[in-house]
Amino acid sequence: xxxxxxxxxxxxxxxxxxxxxxxxxxxxxxxxxxRDRPGARLLADSLQRALSALRHCQRCNTFTEAEICERCLxxxxxxxxxxxxxxxxxxxxxxxxxxxxxxxxxxxxxxxPLDGVGPRELQLEQLMTRACDGIVQEVILATNFxxxxxxxxxxxxxxxxxxxxxxxxxxxxxxxxGELEYVDAGTLAQxxxxxxxxTQ
Amino acid sequence: xxxxxxxxxxxxxxxxxxxxxxxxxxxxxxxxxxRDRPGARLLADSLQRALSALRHCQRCNTFTEAEICERCLxxxxxxxxxxxxxxxxxxxxxxxxxxxxxxxxxxxxxxxPLDGVGPRELQLEQLMTRACDGIVQEVILATNFxxxxxxxxxxxxxxxxxxxxxxxxxxxxxxxxGELEYVDAGTLAQxxxxxxxxTQ
Numbered sequence: 387x388x389x390x391x392x393x394x395x396x397x398x399x400x401x402x403x404x405x406x407x408x409x410x411x412x413x414x415x416x417x418x419x420x421r422d423r424p425g426a427r428l429l430a431d432s433l434q435r436a437l438s439a440l441r442h443c444q445r446c447n448t449f450t451e452a453e454i455c456e457r458c459l460x461x462x463x464x465x466x467x468x469x470x471x472x473x474x475x476x477x478x479x480x481x482x483x484x485x486x487x488x489x490x491x492x493x494x495x496x497x498x499p500l501d502g503v504g505p506r507e508l509q510l511e512q513l514m515t516r517a518c519d520g521i522v523q524e525v526i527l528a529t530n531f532x533x534x535x536x537x538x539x540x541x542x543x544x545x546x547x548x549x550x551x552x553x554x555x556x557x558x559x560x561x562x563x564g565e566l567e568y569v570d571a572g573t574l575a576q577x578x579x580x581x582x583x584x585t586q
Numbered sequence: 587x588x589x590x591x592x593x594x595x596x597x598x599x600x601x602x603x604x605x606x607x608x609x610x611x612x613x614x615x616x617x618x619x620x621r622d623r624p625g626a627r628l629l630a631d632s633l634q635r636a637l638s639a640l641r642h643c644q645r646c647n648t649f650t651e652a653e654i655c656e657r658c659l660x661x662x663x664x665x666x667x668x669x670x671x672x673x674x675x676x677x678x679x680x681x682x683x684x685x686x687x688x689x690x691x692x693x694x695x696x697x698x699p700l701d702g703v704g705p706r707e708l709q710l711e712q713l714m715t716r717a718c719d720g721i722v723q724e725v726i727l728a729t730n731f732x733x734x735x736x737x738x739x740x741x742x743x744x745x746x747x748x749x750x751x752x753x754x755x756x757x758x759x760x761x762x763x764g765e766l767e768y769v770d771a772g773t774l775a776q777x778x779x780x781x782x783x784x785t786q
Contacts, residue, residue, distance in 0.1 A: 389674075390651040392632070392639040399632035402625030403603075404617045405610065416674060417604045418633070419640055419649060420694050425602030430633035432592070432599035433618070433626050439592040440619055449619060451590040474589075475612060494620050 393419075445516060448474050448492040457490065464488045466523040470513065470542060472496050472530060480528060488526070491516055496529060497538040505541060513542070517551055524552040531558055593619075645716060648674050648692040657690065664688045666723040670713065670742060672696050672730060680728060688726070691716055696734040697741055705741060713742070717751055724752040731758055 389397070393415060400411035418426040442448070443455040450456075457463065467488025471477050477490050491513050495503055517525055525546050529535035539555055546553045559577035560569050569577075589597070593615060600611040618626040642648070643655040650656075657663065667688025671677050677690050691713050695703055717725055725746050729735035739755055746753045759777040760769050769777075 390640060390649060390655075392636045392651060393649055396632040396636040399625070399629040402618070402622050402629060403614050405613075410605070412675060413605075414603050415636070416649075418602070419636065422602050423637060425599070426633050426637055429599040429602055430630045430637070432596040433630035433633075436592045436596040436615070436619065437623060437626055437630070440590060449590060449593055449616075451592060455590075474616060 442494075446490045446492055447494060447512065448477060448490070462487075465521045467526060468517055468522045468524070469526045469528050471528045472535065472538070476528065476530075486526075488524075489522075493529070493538070496532075496534040497541055498534045508538075510542070510545065514545060514549070517546060518549055522551065524554060527553065527555045642694075646690045646692055647694060647712065648677060648690070662687075665721045667726060668717055668722045668724070669726045669728050671728045672735065672738070676728065676730075686726075689722075693729070693738070696729060696732075697738040698734045708738075710742070710745065714745060714749070717746060718749055722751065724754060727753065727755045 396419075397408070397411045397415045400406055400414050401408065403411075406414070418429075439451050440449045441451075443450040443453075443458055445454050445458040448455055448457075464487050467486075468491055469477075469480060469486060469488055470491045470493060471480060472493050472495065474492055477492055480486055480490070493508055493513070495508055497503060497505060497508060516522075525542075527539045527542055529538045529542075543553050543555075558573075558580060560566065560573065566574060596619075597608070597611045597615045600606055600614050601608065603611075606614070618629075639651050640649045641651075643650040643653075643658055645654050645658040648655055648657075664687050667686075668691055669677075669680060669686060669688055670691045670693060671680060672693050672695065674692055677692055680686055680690070693708055693713070695708055697703060697705060697708060716722070725742075727739045727742055729738045729742075743753050743755075758773075758780060760766065760773065766774060
């Protein structure tokens with residue numbers, strides 16, 4: 387007798403969103419029904435359209451509406467470099483740097499044994515096939531510097547080294563504009579260990 | 587070239603949810619598409635079903651799938667008491683106390699001039715009609731003790747008093763289990779001002 391059933395189902399369905407618990411789901415449901423019905427309708431339509439239109443690029447594994455995404459098809463990209471990132475968000479971050487002009491491979495996750503995500507779940511064979519196309523010469527690992535990201539990078543290094551590919555990892559250290567006083571000890575320790583020779 | 591259009595529309599549509607900014611919307615979209623497609627489908631369906639099934643109860647204004655909600659139709663409720671709350675969540679909170687057995691009226695909002703919500707937007711005439719049905723004898727104002735809730739209660743008091751109805755407000759004071767040391771000064775001041783005579 388607390389809620390009509392369609393309202394209950396909506397609240398339950400909203401909980402599939404990451405970071406949304408029972409209280410927020412309830413608040414969202416009431417908000418949509420009371421204040422933003424056009425928004426709710428749009429959301430329902432967008433979900434359905436995205437579900438039917440989006441699939442994974444056969445080359446870089448990111449979301450695309452075509453067989454192969456625009457970036458992979460672009461002729462202005464350097465096909466000898468392949469940058470491996472965890473998510474499409476990370477790929478966008480890399481793009482915003484304007485420091486990289488090669489191609490990408492998006493893992494859509496990371497090796498995380500605690501969450502039951504191993505190399506098999508990440509379908510790393512697809513990355514192997516992609517990296518061993520004969521054109522790629524260097525694989526740049528740009529997974530996060532979290533535990534899971536590091537494990538993933540380590541795993542990929544092992545796999546790729548055996549295939550005679552150059553493998554590199556993006557640099558770790560004190561951030562640009564960072565002050566030693568405010569950097570955590572772990573980062574500073576790594577920055578010392580991985581110091582570079584200064585060339586004039 | 588950053589996102590396929592259906593992904594962009596989904597991210598944009600998710601932003602209609604309260605408390606969801608561009609970053610969370612992006613995270614939610616990727617999550618749904620990568621990890622929970624059945625959940626996304628269910629959400630789309632639930633939204634559509636809720637939008638078409640739910641309307642406002644003609645008596646208490648809460649969400650219902652029927653013309654008049656179950657609670658308003660119940661014969662075990664005292665029809666002489668009418669409790670006015672801001673939202674269906676507040677109504678559920680009241681129900682959980684098991685201290686009230688009358689009927690409800692849900693404002694679906696509060697008077698909040700800064701947000702452009704005045705008495706007209708809240709459709710207070712509907713509450714007037716409901717309260718003046720000849721059966722209701724007491725209207726209990728249970729709006730929040732926020733500025734907007736207090737303004738709403740004040741406004742309703744003025745409107746209802748002129749119709750010869752008994753109007754009451756739920757009590758304000760130190761919470762049950764509360765210690766004076768940890769109660770804010772405003773609450774304590776009100777508790778002193780609104781002290782009750784002790785009867786043996």
